[in-house]
Each structure stands twice: as C-alpha cells, then as structure tokens.
Amino acid sequence: MPTIDTGDTAWVLVSAALVMLMTPGLALFYGGLVRRKNVLSTIMHSFFILGLVSVTWVLWGYSLAFGPDTGAGLIGGLDWIGLEGVTGAPSDTYATTVPHLAFMAFQMMFAIITPALITGAFAERKRFKAFVLFAVAWSTLVYAPIAHWVWSPDGWLFGLGVLDFAGGTVVHLSSGVAALVAALFIGRRTGLVEPATEPHDVPMTVLGAGLLWFGWFGFNAGSALGANGLAATAFVTTNTAAATAAITWVTISWLHRGSPSVVGAAIGAVAGLVAITPAAGFVSPAAAVLIGAGVASVCYAASQLRLRSRIDDALDVFAVHGVGGAFGAVATGVFATLAVNPAGRDGLLAGEPAQMLLQAAGVAATAAYSAAATAAILFLVNLVIPIRVPDDQEEAGLDLAQHGEIAYQP
Amino acid sequence: MVIAALLVFIALLVAWIIAPSTDRRRAEALSDAAGAALLPRAA
Numbered sequence: 352m353p354t355i356d357t358g359d360t361a362w363v364l365v366s367a368a369l370v371m372l373m374t375p376g377l378a379l380f381y382g383g384l385v386r387r388k389n390v391l392s393t394i395m396h397s398f399f400i401l402g403l404v405s406v407t408w409v410l411w412g413y414s415l416a417f418g419p420d421t422g423a424g425l426i427g428g429l430d431w432i433g434l435e436g437v438t439g440a441p442s443d444t445y446a447t448t449v450p451h452l453a454f455m456a457f458q459m460m461f462a463i464i465t466p467a468l469i470t471g472a473f474a475e476r477k478r479f480k481a482f483v484l485f486a487v488a489w490s491t492l493v494y495a496p497i498a499h500w501v502w503s504p505d506g507w508l509f510g511l512g513v514l515d516f517a518g519g520t521v522v523h524l525s526s527g528v529a530a531l532v533a534a535l536f537i538g539r540r541t542g543l544v545e546p547a548t549e550p551h552d553v554p555m556t557v558l559g560a561g562l563l564w565f566g567w568f569g570f571n572a573g574s575a576l577g578a579n580g581l582a583a584t585a586f587v588t589t590n591t592a593a594a595t596a597a598i599t600w601v602t603i604s605w606l607h608r609g610s611p612s613v614v615g616a617a618i619g620a621v622a623g624l625v626a627i628t629p630a631a632g633f634v635s636p637a638a639a640v641l642i643g644a645g646v647a648s649v650c651y652a653a654s655q656l657r658l659r660s661r662i663d664d665a666l667d668v669f670a671v672h673g674v675g676g677a678f679g680a681v682a683t684g685v686f687a688t689l690a691v692n693p694a695g696r697d698g699l700l701a702g703e704p705a706q707m708l709l710q711a712a713g714v715a716a717t718a719a720y721s722a723a724a725t726a727a728i729l730f731l732v733n734l735v736i737p738i739r740v741p742d743d744q745e746e747a748g749l750d751l752a753q754h755g756e757i758a759y760q761p
Numbered sequence: 762m763v764i765a766a767l768l769v770f771i772a773l774l775v776a777w778i779i780a781p782s783t784d785r786r787r788a789e790a791l792s793d794a795a796g797a798a799l800l801p802r803a804a
Contacts, residue, residue, distance in 0.1 A: 752788060
C-alpha cells in the first residue's frame with residue numbers, strides 16, 4: 352500500500368509551481384522577441400493557454416494521458432475523466448509517495464507549456480479564435496497521446512525502453528515539429544524586414560529566459576518525483592547544460608557575427624535546457640557539459656539555416672525545441688548510465704549502442720505523429736475559422752486588431 | 762458533477778466561436794491615441 356512522504360510531496364508541489372511559472376516566463380521570452388504592435392497578442396497566447404489547458408487537463412486531458420490504457424499503448428481511457436478517482440491518496444502507478452492529485456498537478460503544468468511553445472511559430476499573424484480551437488485540439492489529440500506513449504507504463508514507447516526523463520520528446524520535440532508545420536501552413540508574415548525582424552524588447556526576453564531557467568529546475572529536478580539524490584542530479588545537470596549552452600551560443604555568434612549577442616545568450620540557455628530535459632536524470636554533470644555545448648552548436652546552425660529558408664517560424668521554435676529536443680533525446684542514448692540512475696538504462700558510452708537507436712526511433716515516431724496530427728488539426732480549424740488574419744490587421748498589429756488593446760501608451 | 766463541468770466548458774467553447782471580432786471603432790480610437798494611423802480605416 353503506497354504511503355505519502357511529506358518531503359517528496361512538498362518537492363513535487365513546489366516543482367509544479369515552478370513549472371507553472373515557466374509559461375508566463377515563456378510569454379515574456381516570446382513577447383520581447385516580436386514587434387511592439389504584437390507583444391500583447393504574443394503574451395496572450397501563453398497566458399490564455401495557462402487557463403485553457405488547466406481546465407481541459409482536469410476534465411479529460413489527464414485521463415487520456417495517464418489513465419488506464421485502452422489496450423494498445425496508444426492512449427489512456429476515460430476512467431479518470433473530471434479527475435474521478437484521482438484523490439489525495441497516492442496512485443498505485445505514478446509517484447507512489449505523493450498524493451495522486453499532486454502528480455496530476457505537476458503533469459498539468461507540462462501539458463500547459465507544451466502548446467504554448469508552438470505559439471512562437473505563428474506569432475504576429477494568427478487569429479485568436481483559431482488559436483483557441485487549435486490549442487484545445489492539439490493538447491487533446493497530440494500532447495495527451497504522446498505523453499501516454501512515453502510516460503505511461505502501458506505506453507508503447509515506454510515499453511520499448513525509450514528514455515525521456517522530463518519531456519524532451521513529449522514536450523519539446525512534439526511542439527517543435529508542430530511549430531514547423533504551423534509555420535509552413537500559415538505562411539510568411541507580410542512586410543518582413545530581411546533577414547529577421549528585430550526584437551522590440553530584449554530585456555523582456557532576457558527576463559523571460561531567466562524565469563524559464565528558474566522554472567526548469569521544477570521541470571527536470573521535479574521529474575525525480577521525490578526529494579532525493581536523483582532530484583539533485585537532475586538539478587545539477589540542468590543548470591550545467593543551460594550554462595554551457597548559453598556561453599557556447601554566445602561564443603559561436605561572436606565568432607560568426609562579430610559581437611556577443613545578448614539575445615543569443617538567452618536563446619542558448621533555453622536550447623541547453625531543452626536538450627538536457629530528456630537526459631537530466633540519466634547522465635552525469637560532465638555529460639551535461641557536452642550536451643550543452645553540442646546543442647548550442649546544432650541549434651545555432653539550425654537557426655541560421657532557417658534564416659536562409661523561406662520558412663517563417665517567427666521565433667525559431669523548431670530550431671530550438673524541435674532540433675534541441677531531438678538532439679537531447681539521442682544524446683540521452685549516448686550518455687545515459689546506470690551509475691547515475693539504476694532505474695534507467697546504459698547508453699552507447701556505457702556499452703549499449705542499441706539504446707541510442709531506440710532513442711532515435713522514439714524521436715522519429717514522435718515527430719511523425721506530431722507533424723501529421725498537427726497538419727490535420729490546422730486544416731480542420733482553418734475550415735471553421737480562418738487561421739490567418741487579413742493583411743490589414745497584420746499590418747496594424749494583432750494587439751489592436753485582435754485584442755483592442757495596446758501594450759505601450761504614447 | 763463531471764457532466765456539468767463538461768457542459769460549462771462546451772458553453773465556453775461555443776462562446777469563443779461565436780464571440781464578435783474586436784470592435785473596430787475602439788481599435789481605431791486606440792490607434793489614434795497611439796499617435797499613428799496603425800489601423801487602416803474602413804472605406
């Protein structure tokens with residue numbers, strides 16, 4: 352019979368609050384990167400999702416993601432709809448030393464931030480109504496199944512042995528790929544100044560990145576689901592990868608563009624946090640340095656390639672979360688070791704090359720499903736409500752045209 | 762209770778779909794207050 356551990360419970364609840372703070376942090380991170388006429392609409396995407404997915408998660412999302420399997424390892428059933436049977440007593444399956452409601456709340460915060468990440472791709476041109484429908488459908492039809500595949504003991508990727516400590520595939524890869532599809536579907540912004548639109552408020556972006564970094568300790572160390580040594584490991588690897596990626600990105604951009612970019616430091620830190628997410632509880636701090644340096648290099652290259660393409664993923668969600676999530680997932684298969692986490696698996700460097708192939712298979716499956724399902728959702732939503740605003744609204748800015756408000760008084 | 766909660770959400774969803782677009786006159790007034798004709802005027 353599972354019993355509640357007060358220390359574990361306190362840590363999971365605090366971690367849930369830390370992860371919650373990441374979504375407003377993301378709003379500021381994205382808000383600073385767009386033009387001043389679109390800052391409110393960009394912030395609103397994240398803030399509205401905080402309310403929207405909180406409700407859908409309670410009503411059906413948690414049951415679909417973590418509820419008893421329907422039979423094929425693809426999705427949970429409706430046994431826990433409206434949190435029926437999810438109480439203050441521990442679950443028999445998940446985090447057995449904390450109240451089931453605490454585990455549910457912790458997972459809720461992941462479900463909230465994931466669709467919010469996508470919003471950076473269609474910033475500055477998406478109709479708010481269409482965004483709301485898209486967010487409901489995507490969190491239900493894409494996030495919940497993938498979370499079930501990877502984190503439910505009955506999920507098919509879990510059964511194969513794919514490792515994802517805190518959501519490299521479930522959160523970052525799925526949203527990054529969805530962002531790429533959304534950017535392709537909605538098309539380029541009109542009147543863009545090449546090669547890129549300058550951020551309107553860099554301090555806002557850096558503040559957002561700082562809040563994301565802070566909240567990520569809950570995201571990763573909280574995923575130990577206990578106040579223990581594994582949480583400490585994840586905490587240290589998380590900070591180490593973020594730090595290494597930040598200084599590596601700055602160094603690369605300094606050499607490439609001639610100046611140490613402040614925005615680059617912020618984006619680099621986020622890339623490091625993304626890549627360490629699947630690995631945080633399976634790798635050593637030294638491996639986190641290598642992961643941080645590697646992901647900064649790969650994501651920087653991806654962002655440069657994106658700039659040269661015609662794809663207007665406005666805030667580089669795919670380059671950072673899609674590429675960074677895939678990189679981190681595969682790197683987990685390289686650096687994972689049972690010496691760090693006896694409940695994990697050995698990776699390539701510990702003599703198990705098959706784990707890296709498993710991780711790659713997990714990446715491929717997640718990316719393929721997210722791409723196909725996102726495209727279908729966008730197509731259907733567009734039939735009901737046109738996803739893109741008219742050109743005159745885009746020119747005026749979505750703050751005025753969609754929300755009837757302005758961010759900065761004259 | 763769960764069915765009632767689901768009905769509340771469905772009602773919200775319907776409201777989002779049928780809700781009016783942003784009032785154009787208010788947007789134009791804000792545009793003027795911002796010191797620039799940001800929003801193109803309707804013909």
